[in-house]
Amino acid sequence: MDPRIREHAETIVEHSIELEAGDDLVIHLPSEAEDLAVALHEYAGDIGANPVYLNNSTRADRAFLRAREDDFELPEHKLALFEAADAFVIARGGGNVSETVDVDPETTAAHNRATRPVQQARLSKTWCLTQFPTEGRAQLAGMSTEEYENFVYDAVSLDWEAQAEFQQQMVDRLNDAEEVRIESGEETDVTMSIAGNSALNDDGKANLPGGEVFTAPVKESVNGTVHFDLPLYRQGREIEDVRVTFEDGRVTEFSAGRNEDVLEGVFNTDENARYLGELGIGMNRAIDRFTYNMLFDEKMGDTVHMAVGAAYPETVGEGNEVNESAEHVDMIVDMSEDSVIELDGEVVQEDGTFVFEDREARTE
Structure with a gap:
């Protein structure tokens, strides 16, 4: 062996x-x-x-x-x-x-x-x-x-204690924030409230490899458009070039360049499959390439992912609604160029680099 x-x-x-x-x-x-x-x-x-x-x-x-x-x-x-x-x-x-x-x-x-x-x-x-x-x-x-x-x-086989410390810097910022704005390229501009919800540190526990920080948006707070420019595999089929419009939390328009019927099947599973259950931010620099495997791809540094469907209850604060669905489907946005993540109007990541890390050091 x-x-x-x-x-x-x-x-x-x-x-x-x-x-x-x-x-x-x-x-x-x-x-x-x-x-x-x-x-x-x-x-x-x-x-x-x-x-x-x-x-x-x-x-x-x-x-x-x-x-x-x-x-x-x-x-x-x-x-x-x-x-x-x-x-x-x-x-x-x-x-x-x-x-x-x-x-x-x-x-x-x-x-x-x-x-x-x-x-x-x-x-x-x-x-x-x-x-x-x-x-x-x-x-x-x-x-x-x-x-x-x-x-x-x-x-x-990362040093998961060190990885957890690195990611905690983003956890703390999310837990102190109320609104997230994500912009990437000319097509992605979306805002959502995370007020009262909790960010969690994925350090190789439930997912191995780990390497993301994730939370849940307030259910009806998501507004804007997202171009998920990295593909995903679903039911053995590649769904690519996904574009989604959110209004008051709900997916109101969508398209895909390939296998749109599979994406439609996800959204039609139940009513809450059209709402976001998760916002995740990839932070694992050891995952340096796209492999058509969401377990790895969503952890890549320089990416964010959003999952339609079920929220993890532990990320939802008291008084906020837990989105319950039979689906939980992650989709990824490449944040390496012409992209920013803002928390309450303050930039915390630009072109894939967090404000608490050195771009030259992380690419050595």
Whole structure:
């Protein structure tokens, strides 16, 4: 076994989920990540935790969704497992990133609505979403398998204490602010209130790699237009060149240069899928390239991302409404050029550089 896999498992167990004796752990990984599952079982055994291993197969998911098509039911047995568990480890991987390309977006939306209580049960527990490097993901990223393995393991093995200190500078500024304005290029100019909400420091806990600071906008406060100029992968299809207009928080107009029907399916999942649930600011300088993997791409320095759909309740302050939805879909804006982030009218980032960092030093 590659020793980096055991290091990855150690980071997950000791840093991300802080596994303890007696914890009931659900390990949900694709078959390609069996070595990571083995390493996690070793650590769980040493600690005295109780693992259950589930295989995450996109081929099986596709078969079920295409056979059922609609009228989905809540899987009570799966819900019971998730409610009983103390912690979850979920890894992305898989061989064919386009496996679900021929699943109707409306079918996916219907399934997400039916299984939302399962998602809520998982999010209420300690969890870690990570990545196992596979050939399919390497191909999508335009890298050799070895290059992609190095990229993934470098990103998950940061000094997370130092990264947390760096990101806390932005957390503190967001928590002292009431309004955010984001401008980029000629098409993105959007404002939103974050008054009363909390910014959180993603330092490799729930997401590994971590590397962002995120909060929730006040639901009906978002106004303006956004050009999401970096693409995203959804249901095995690339959605690119997305443009969205917000009025009083709600998406009123949208377009995409490619696979607009998939984007429409997201917005039509439920009413709250047309509202923003998250504003995130990428701060991980170790992630220095776009790889068509949102777990990494949203953490890149020089980016912001906005997620339509569900808000994380812990980011929403008392008295503000938590946006509840069966969706949570992140989209990214490149902030490296002709861009600013303002908090209450004060610039905190310009052309990708934060006011508390040196541009020349960060590019060395």
